[in-house]
Amino acid sequence: MATSPEPTPPSRSDTQTLRPPIYRVEGLTKTYGDGPNAVHALRGVDFTVQEGAMLVLLGASGSGKSTLLNILGGLDHATAGHAWFYDRDITGWDDDALTEYRRHSVGFIFQFYNLVASLTARENVSLITEISDNPMNPADALALVGLESRLDHFPAQLSGGEQQRVAIARAIAKRPKVLLCDEPTGALDSATGTRVLAALDTVNRDLGTTTFVITHNMVIADMADEVLLFGDGQISGKRHNASRTPPLELRW
Numbered sequence: 001m002a003t004s005p006e007p008t009p010p011s012r013s014d015t016q017t018l019r020p021p022i023y024r025v026e027g028l029t030k031t032y033g034d035g036p037n038a039v040h041a042l043r044g045v046d047f048t049v050q051e052g053a054m055l056v057l058l059g060a061s062g063s064g065k066s067t068l069l070n071i072l073g074g075l076d077h078a079t080a081g082h083a084w085f086y087d088r089d090i091t092g093w094d095d096d097a098l099t100e101y102r103r104h105s106v107g108f109i110f111q112f113y114n115l116v117a118s119l120t121a122r123e124n125v126s127l128i129t130e131i132s133d134n135p136m137n138p139a140d141a142l143a144l145v146g147l148e149s150r151l152d153h154f155p156a157q158l159s160g161g162e163q164q165r166v167a168i169a170r171a172i173a174k175r176p177k178v179l180l181c182d183e184p185t186g187a188l189d190s191a192t193g194t195r196v197l198a199a200l201d202t203v204n205r206d207l208g209t210t211t212f213v214i215t216h217n218m219v220i221a222d223m224a225d226e227v228l229l230f231g232d233g234q235i236s237g238k239r240h241n242a243s244r245t246p247p248l249e250l251r252w
């Protein structure tokens, strides 16, 4: 008896396109100051991001990458244009609404880790989980970034890359919808930075957290579903990776 062929499972890129947009950005503009001293940080940016995507933002210093992330993360207000988070336009929100949005939906990773020196890795993560609605177990969040054997170490007993991975565990433990990373490897050497990127890759794949990574490192672009190239406050190019590759070194 002839057997019918097994249906082909959808590829990662297929499942990406089936997901709803988490952000839709139209004409987003940010001007600091006015008159002859005005700085045009964003000059009308348009793009859409599918839920669960990994995006890398590349571009020269001053091209507007951080400004975009700050607006998407509710840390700053746009001058004009729109940014919808699902069906809600965050550009119209007041500070209270933005604070709620940041608290529940957004995790931030910066170049410097801002850990509390007198608390262990587990306690640093617990600071966030204690005030979250549906948090991960701090030990589980730390295990996801490869730190299951460092739970009770203090920041001074951890390497720079390990400290950044504690910061990642802290950011994801409240289960945010989006993780915004502004030069997360900027203070690290390249091998250590790769391990931090591997942690972000794991978080994105395992938890489905939509992730933006600002970087100056072109190599990182291969780990993204989509690369946005910035130039002078605008998106000067986009590159879609049909088959994204994990960072070279996936072991901590």
Ligand SMILES: Nc1ncnc2c1ncn2[C@@H]1O[C@H](COP(=O)(O)OP(=O)(O)OP(=O)(O)O)[C@@H](O)[C@H]1O
Pocket (backbone or CB within 6 Å): 032, 033, 039, 040, 041, 059, 060, 061, 062, 063, 064, 065, 066, 067, 068, 230
């Ligand atoms: N608070 C501010 N007041 C005035 N100008 C600002 C402010 N923040 C940023 N800018 C200016 O806006 C422009 C875009 O800055 P932004 O930090 O977004 O660039 P970037 O691409 O992230 O740069 P980098 O890679 O160096 O971090 C720059 O010209 C910067 O000097």
